[in-house]
Amino acid sequence: MDDMGNLTGKTALVTGASRGIGRAIAERLAADGAQVIVHYASNEALAKEVVDAIGGGAYAVRAAFEDGVDELFDGLRGERLDIVVNNAAILGGRLGTITPADFDRVFAVNVRAPYFVIERALPLMNDGGRIINISSAVVRIALPDVVYSMTKGALDTLGFTLAPLLGERNITVNTVSPGVTETDMNSWLRDDPTGGSQVTSLTALGRIGRPSDIADAVSLLASDDARWITGHVLDVTGGYFLGPEGGVVP
Numbered sequence: 001m002d003d004m005g006n007l008t009g010k011t012a013l014v015t016g017a018s019r020g021i022g023r024a025i026a027e028r029l030a031a032d033g034a035q036v037i038v039h040y041a042s043n044e045a046l047a048k049e050v051v052d053a054i055g056g057g058a059y060a061v062r063a064a065f066e067d068g069v070d071e072l073f074d075g076l077r078g079e080r081l082d083i084v085v086n087n088a089a090i091l092g093g094r095l096g097t098i099t100p101a102d103f104d105r106v107f108a109v110n111v112r113a114p115y116f117v118i119e120r121a122l123p124l125m126n127d128g129g130r131i132i133n134i135s136s137a138v139v140r141i142a143l144p145d146v147v148y149s150m151t152k153g154a155l156d157t158l159g160f161t162l163a164p165l166l167g168e169r170n171i172t173v174n175t176v177s178p179g180v181t182e183t184d185m186n187s188w189l190r191d192d193p194t195g196g197s198q199v200t201s202l203t204a205l206g207r208i209g210r211p212s213d214i215a216d217a218v219s220l221l222a223s224d225d226a227r228w229i230t231g232h233v234l235d236v237t238g239g240y241f242l243g244p245e246g247g248v249v250p
Helices: 020-031 044-054 070-074 100-124 146-169 193-201 211-222
Strands: 011-014 035-040 059-062 081-086 125-134 172-178 233-236
Touching: 011 020, 020 035, 020 044, 020 081, 020 211, 035 044, 044 059, 059 070, 070 100, 081 100, 081 211, 100 125, 100 146, 125 146, 125 211, 146 172, 146 233, 172 211, 211 233
Parallel strands: 011 035, 011 081, 035 059, 081 125, 125 172, 172 233
Antiparallel strands: none
């Protein structure tokens, strides 16, 4: 994309922005001209690194979403918001391996927090704003992390359900669905070259995703070019797990 500067004068809140996909989103929106509020859960040093790197009035706010979202909103500096990106998430939840407390924690971070972030952000948002939720390709591919997959399915539903409710304010609500991406969450890609090659072989575009691939899609949805897109789930996987290579029927 070449629309650097198209978000000048806008303010964006990005959750889980101290590393991985969230950091790439914060960097891209800042490069597009937005002031970015960098949310992080625990690693202050990484969050400060992001803020220092992107500049433009950026600042960091800590909030552990297991405890709710009050800490996040208490840390804002009174800005009006134009863009809210719900990216923060945690893994967990294979059948027979998760306790009820851990189950609740995954849902608290991955589902409850985005819902209440949006609810709390809406009075602060300018009309014509953008809400973008980061989901996952696990909603269409059956993988062992059952509880994590359930949370992402809920996030997809949240997006298209909210879209008609916010249309009168010209606020769009969209969801970005990444595939396997080179982040700390997928550290197994570094540890298991065989697994990485298997992912590549199942991806139409023939490589593993990069955080910048996801950030560029978010930039599009945050821009005025996406003003007529709402209630949509955008698959940003490079064509992961679409079908057998070469069209061969098994």
